[in-house]
Amino acid sequence: MKLGVCYYPEQWPEDYWHQDAQDMAHLGIQVVRIAEFAWSRMEPSEGLYQWEWLDKAIHILAEAGLQVVLGTPTAAPPRWLVDKDPSVLPMDAYGRRKGFGARRHCDLSNASYRNASAAIVQAMAQRYGKHPAVIAWQTDNEYGCHDTLTSYSPDALRRFRLWLKERYKTIETLNTAWGNVFWSMEVGSFEQVELPITLAAPANPIHSLDFKRFVSDEVCSFNRMQTEILRTHSPGRDVLHNFMGFYGEFDHHRMAQDLDIATWDSYPLGHTETVPFITEADRQRWSRTGHPDLSAYHHDLMRGLGQGRWWIMEQQAGPVNWAQWNPIPIPGMVRAWTLEAWAHGAEVVSYFRWRQLPYAQEQMHSGLHLPNRQLDQGGLEARQVAQELAQLPPTRSNPAPVALVLDYESLWIYQIQPQGADFHYQELVFQYYSTLRQLGLDIDIVSPDATLENYAAVIVPSIARISPALADKLAQHPGHVLLGPRSGSKTEHFGIPAELPPGPLQVHLPIQVLRVDSLRPHTTLAVQQGQHTIGHASRWRDVVQPLPQANTSGLQVHAHFADGLPAHVQHGRLHYLAAWLGEGLPSVLQTVLHAAGVSTQALTGGLRLRSHGQLRMAINYGPDAAAVPVPPGTPLLLGQAVLQAGEVAIWDTAAGM
Numbered sequence: 001m002k003l004g005v006c007y008y009p010e011q012w013p014e015d016y017w018h019q020d021a022q023d024m025a026h027l028g029i030q031v032v033r034i035a036e037f038a039w040s041r042m043e044p045s046e047g048l049y050q051w052e053w054l055d056k057a058i059h060i061l062a063e064a065g066l067q068v069v070l071g072t073p074t075a076a077p078p079r080w081l082v083d084k085d086p087s088v089l090p091m092d093a094y095g096r097r098k099g100f101g102a103r104r105h106c107d108l109s110n111a112s113y114r115n116a117s118a119a120i121v122q123a124m125a126q127r128y129g130k131h132p133a134v135i136a137w138q139t140d141n142e143y144g145c146h147d148t149l150t151s152y153s154p155d156a157l158r159r160f161r162l163w164l165k166e167r168y169k170t171i172e173t174l175n176t177a178w179g180n181v182f183w184s185m186e187v188g189s190f191e192q193v194e195l196p197i198t199l200a201a202p203a204n205p206i207h208s209l210d211f212k213r214f215v216s217d218e219v220c221s222f223n224r225m226q227t228e229i230l231r232t233h234s235p236g237r238d239v240l241h242n243f244m245g246f247y248g249e250f251d252h253h254r255m256a257q258d259l260d261i262a263t264w265d266s267y268p269l270g271h272t273e274t275v276p277f278i279t280e281a282d283r284q285r286w287s288r289t290g291h292p293d294l295s296a297y298h299h300d301l302m303r304g305l306g307q308g309r310w311w312i313m314e315q316q317a318g319p320v321n322w323a324q325w326n327p328i329p330i331p332g333m334v335r336a337w338t339l340e341a342w343a344h345g346a347e348v349v350s351y352f353r354w355r356q357l358p359y360a361q362e363q364m365h366s367g368l369h370l371p372n373r374q375l376d377q378g379g380l381e382a383r384q385v386a387q388e389l390a391q392l393p394p395t396r397s398n399p400a401p402v403a404l405v406l407d408y409e410s411l412w413i414y415q416i417q418p419q420g421a422d423f424h425y426q427e428l429v430f431q432y433y434s435t436l437r438q439l440g441l442d443i444d445i446v447s448p449d450a451t452l453e454n455y456a457a458v459i460v461p462s463i464a465r466i467s468p469a470l471a472d473k474l475a476q477h478p479g480h481v482l483l484g485p486r487s488g489s490k491t492e493h494f495g496i497p498a499e500l501p502p503g504p505l506q507v508h509l510p511i512q513v514l515r516v517d518s519l520r521p522h523t524t525l526a527v528q529q530g531q532h533t534i535g536h537a538s539r540w541r542d543v544v545q546p547l548p549q550a551n552t553s554g555l556q557v558h559a560h561f562a563d564g565l566p567a568h569v570q571h572g573r574l575h576y577l578a579a580w581l582g583e584g585l586p587s588v589l590q591t592v593l594h595a596a597g598v599s600t601q602a603l604t605g606g607l608r609l610r611s612h613g614q615l616r617m618a619i620n621y622g623p624d625a626a627a628v629p630v631p632p633g634t635p636l637l638l639g640q641a642v643l644q645a646g647e648v649a650i651w652d653t654a655a656g657m
Contacts, residue, residue: 001342003386004031004069004350005368006314009057010041011357016373017057020354021064027368027379028386031348032061033313035124036071036141037103040078043120051127062133069240069350070124070134072226074117075141076103085112090151093197102361104148108218109155114225121229129234136238138313139226142265143219143241149249150215152195161190163214177493178206205416206494212412216250220258227258242313243305245271245298246426251408252305253447262306265314265352268295268337273323277427285623288330289646292606292621293434295337299344300433301406301445308397312341314352317378318366326364328377332646335381335388336619339638339648342389343610343617345397351382388638392650395613400442401598403455404433407448410464413490420518422539425462428484428580432461435585439593440601440609440629452477457596459589464490468504475508475574480596482575482589485542489513501542502576509574510547510555511566517541519580526562527584534559535584537567542578544569558591559584601629606645611653618649 005024009017024032035042035054043049061068081088082100089097090107098105106113128134143149150156168174171189180186185204187193196203196211227239240261243252256262268290272278275294282291302310317334319326334351341349355369356376368379375383406429414425436443436459444455448470452458456479463470466488474481488502497503501513517540519525524536544566546552552571559568561579568588569576575592586602593600603609606621609629615637620626622645630636630651639649 001346001389002030002067002348003028003338003382003389004033004311004313004348005029006033006350006353007061008037008353008357009034010038010053012355014053014056017060021060021066024061024066024354025064027383028389029066029382031067031069031135031350033069033071033138033350034058034061036073036138037076039073039076039120042073042124043078045080046084046116047119049123054128058128058131058133062131066133067135068131068133069136069138070128071138072117072121072124072140072230074106074120074139074226075145077106077113077116081112081116085110087153087155088113088116090148091153091156093152095152098148102146104146106148107151107153107155108149108222109151109153109159111155114222117222118225118229121226122233125230125233129230129237134234134237136240136261137230137234138263139223139230139239139241139259141242142244143223144247144249145244149219152197156218157195159218160195160211160214161193163217164193164210165190167210178204179493179495180204205413208416209409209412209494212249212416213409216254216408219250220255223255224258240311240313243298243302245294246275248408248411248426252301253408253449256305259306261309261311261347262302263311263313263348264298264302266295266298266312266337266341267314267316267320268333269316269327269329270320270323271295273325277424277430286606286621287325287327289333289606289621290329290337292608292619293430293437295340296344296437296608296610297430297433297445299341299346300400300404300443303345303397304444304446304450308345310346311348311350312346313348313350315341315349317351317353317368317382318376319364320366321362321364330622330646331377332381334378335385336646336648338382338385339388339617339650340610340619342392343612343615343619343650345612351378392615392637393652395615397612399454400444401456402436402441402443402593403450403452403458404429404436404443404445405448405450405458405460405463406445407463410462413464413494414462414486417494419516420539422521423518423580429461431585432459432484432589435589437608438603439586439589440603441593441598442611455479456598457482457593459592460484460487462486463488465492466503466505467492468507471504471508474505475572477573480573480575480592482577482592484577485540485579486516487576489516505574506547506550509569509571509576510550510552511544511569511571511576512547513542513544513578515543517543524582525579527559527567527579527581528562529559529587534587535581537561537579537581537584539580541565541580544576544578559588607643614652614654616651616653618643620645620647622646 238260353367607626620643
């Protein structure tokens with residue numbers, strides 16, 4: 001694994017550049033990302049390019065032996081573009097244009113913005129695409145940051161109507177698919193379709209879902225435009241994008257099809273503070289280390305998006321500036337986060353940023369150095385990691401035994417129609433992931449379209465729409481498959497399946513969901529195995545019965561609610577969990593995993609494990625000391641037998657054989 005850093009030469013005096021490059025190399029940095037916010041410096045007026053400063057910066061970095069990732073600067077359009085065509089600015093739901101003066105002030109549906117973006121990307125690629133120091137390109141930067149993905153502009157409406165026409169062909173088909181006979185919502189042409197906003201009553205859910213699908217396709221098409229230009233003029237270089245934590249307003253699986261590498265921006269403390277479903281108690285507990293499963297979740301997601309290839313493009317190296325509270329990581333934590341990424345198979349961990357900037361919006365955001373060029377704690381730990389990585393034997397990650405299925409369309413469906421105010425899809429998925437991690441497991445996070453047969457167990461926390469093809473794939477899986485509540489509850493057009501949920505899966509799993517029970521806060525239902533209570537359902541319960549007139553002889557009920565209704569059923573290798581389950585989830589998962597032949601070990605506190613090939617890593621997020629579960633007689637390659645908060649240990653699993 002290589003270490004990298006984000007660097008902004010345009011923000012510093014040129015007489016800093018040589019020393020910065022030398023210091024990067026001496027610190028152990030090998031990869032440097034530059035230029036992703038420098039559009040106004042590269043093209044100060046339309047068609048007038050000034051490359052001299054960037055030529056020099058790349059030359060200096062290359063002379064120091066550093067590899068360069070160039071970012072396309074489309075996340076921050078220059079003032080001249082806004083003056084030329086103010087419609088490049090996005091519009092909010094109330095018809096107000098957002099202003100110039102920050103970043104992401106761009107409407108992805110606007111032709112002027114798209115044309116100008118294509119021009120600057122092509123100009124960069126033609127100039128630097130074959131430069132020997134340029135190893136990769138980053139498209140744009142954090143699509144959707146600051147809640148900017150969706151614009152409600154006339155351009156968006158026009159393209160949405162075209163998108164609908166392409167999808168439905170005729171307005172009669174749309175009216176039928178949308179159920180527009182309800183509330184007299186029928187329209188006579190695609191030009192009569194409006195955006196699903198500022199209505200007197202809630203929008204038709206399929207109208208809202210199709211608009212979310214459209215927005216996702218818009219960002220994917222914008223990104224694809226860039227990747228096609230880059231591959232034309234910069235052959236052989238990897239193309240990547242830096243995704244954000246717990247952001248789901250576009251389909252990451254679909255966008256990743258156009259990328260070579262998936263990367264994300266890892267801010268463990270910032271995310272612990274801002275992710276809405278992290279409890280206040282956990283915010284307090286993990287305020288200086290980060291939630292022990294939050295970064296790992298995204299590492300495993302990125303690995304799945306990138307077909308095994310993934311990076312961290314921005315790794316937190318100290319306090320951030322964008323949360324309500326921004327504590328300092330405990331000593332050793334930057335090192336621990338970096339090594340954890342290595343254990344999950346990262347090719348590069350790139351720190352944000354080289355040096356803290358003393359001005360503008362991010363001046364309170366730390367880097368590897370203080371503003372006075374003094375090495376900060378994060379820089380000291382980066383240097384230590386570089387030395388330790390050089391001592392570890394080379395290895396390659398193996399597929400995990402368990403796949404966790406993440407579906408972005410399900411996220412949108414439950415956002416539009418939660419039915420229960422506290423039913424949050426990403427929280428449910430994360431709960432399953434965190435529980436699996438506390439059972440000592442490695443997990444791959446994959447799309448519903450992924451190949452699944454190599455996994456011993458497939459866990460689907462919930463998936464709103466199950467096609468016949470997906471139902472067949474899950475049923476034919478050679479291992480065991482668990483589906484959570486609400487699975488198969490909707491059709492492609494946001495209706496209830498004619499056969500009732502779980503829809504086409506009934507062919508293989510002979511049950512029906514007759515009703516759903518949305519549970520108010522503090523309302524719980526006991527879940528029992530025999531006379532033993534294993535946990536309590538909260539938030540949601542599906543009312544399940546065996547499918548009438550079906551062969552249900554093989555249907556097993558592993559657990560039931562206190563009122564006798566089934567809670568966990570199994571037919572063949574398919575399992576269905578009919579509730580949002582809290583403390584009882586480990587019991588259900590262990591039933592499925594043991595049936596699939598997957599061994600587990602219960603981890604307590606902040607201890608987590610991860611395999612990287614034949615090497616095994618333990619990381620302690622604290623606060624209590626934790627014994628490393630290393631086999632007797634196995635020497636540690638790194639660390640001690642007892643870990644304090646923020647410490648790691650690595651050993652070779654083959655050493656004791």
